[in-house]
Amino acid sequence: MKLSKESIERLRELLARPAQRIVILSHTNPDGDAVGSSLAWAEVLRTMGHAVTCIVPNKYPYFLDWMPGIGEVVVFKTDTEGRAARAVAGADILFCLDFNAISRLENLSQTIESNTTAVRVLIDHHLSPGEGFDLAFSYPESSSTCFLVYSIIEAMCGTEAITRSMAELLYVGMMTDTGNFAFSFLTPELFRAVAVLVEKGISIPDIHNSVYNAYTEGRARLFGYAINRKMEVIQNGTVAYMSLLEGEMRRFQFQQGDSEGFVNYALTIKKVKMSAMFLAHRKFIRVSLRSRGDVDVNLFARRYFNGGGHKNAAGGKSFVSMRETIDHYVRSVAEFAAEGHLD
Numbered sequence: 001m002k003l004s005k006e007s008i009e010r011l012r013e014l015l016a017r018p019a020q021r022i023v024i025l026s027h028t029n030p031d032g033d034a035v036g037s038s039l040a041w042a043e044v045l046r047t048m049g050h051a052v053t054c055i056v057p058n059k060y061p062y063f064l065d066w067m068p069g070i071g072e073v074v075v076f077k078t079d080t081e082g083r084a085a086r087a088v089a090g091a092d093i094l095f096c097l098d099f100n101a102i103s104r105l106e107n108l109s110q111t112i113e114s115n116t117t118a119v120r121v122l123i124d125h126h127l128s129p130g131e132g133f134d135l136a137f138s139y140p141e142s143s144s145t146c147f148l149v150y151s152i153i154e155a156m157c158g159t160e161a162i163t164r165s166m167a168e169l170l171y172v173g174m175m176t177d178t179g180n181f182a183f184s185f186l187t188p189e190l191f192r193a194v195a196v197l198v199e200k201g202i203s204i205p206d207i208h209n210s211v212y213n214a215y216t217e218g219r220a221r222l223f224g225y226a227i228n229r230k231m232e233v234i235q236n237g238t239v240a241y242m243s244l245l246e247g248e249m250r251r252f253q254f255q256q257g258d259s260e261g262f263v264n265y266a267l268t269i270k271k272v273k274m275s276a277m278f279l280a281h282r283k284f285i286r287v288s289l290r291s292r293g294d295v296d297v298n299l300f301a302r303r304y305f306n307g308g309g310h311k312n313a314a315g316g317k318s319f320v321s322m323r324e325t326i327d328h329y330v331r332s333v334a335e336f337a338a339e340g341h342l343d
Ligand SMILES: [Mn+2]
Pocket: 033, 034, 098, 125, 144, 145, 177
């Protein structure tokens, strides 16, 4: 990954203005990469003398509660005091981290769209970025936004600017977005970055434990139920899917983030190349897609579920019933396979 020198210069100029009021936004259902990159970037900006507010549309999962500084993140959905709206209205610069179109912010997007003055900067690694950014760091070849933020800090200030808490935050996103360093885009640069974070004093086993071994008993039992009772394998054993209805989630005291990793599990079956998870929400069904190798679920999500993401990890939404959603998926898989996309 080669950062554009010109973009780094433009960012440097933008941040050279003293005491800017900055808002950092990240995506709905914020994950380790969204929260980690936002908080680490916030810390750098504060060191430069800027005032920073981090905003997410809804709550992050409970197993991220330990992350340094997470208490300061404003959750728009439960923000009864209007902190998010005030910060957005007063902002000089908006940073959009780990997502690529304001529309992805759901309820929060109206609040953003009515603000016309702030400079908009994108820092993201998803495919096909949206329009309307004054400056864009869009690098789909970066394994995480945390690695991208690391690389920007390195280019702009040097790694001396990275503190231990920033190192912990950045590691969380690098670890979670790569499935603990098992997916694609595992470059030598990434491991050099990890080496620098280790030099800053982070404990990889502690961070791993805090993120991956911090679930509730309900989550463990829901996982067993989902795999045993709800997983279906189709297309000659090469495609899997699973679904959870609201009642099923309630039975296991579901909390947001509990289904994290379920969709990946079907890919532990040798023949399975593509996996889907359908999770019922009040107003729609959230669709998560994973694949391995050349199977392009970004393309699949765009074509059949109005979504997108990365080649091997994407998502979308469905506004029909679970039954109809699954039927649509099965039909779409057959069409996709017939075109040779699953070979
Ligand atoms: Mn990410």
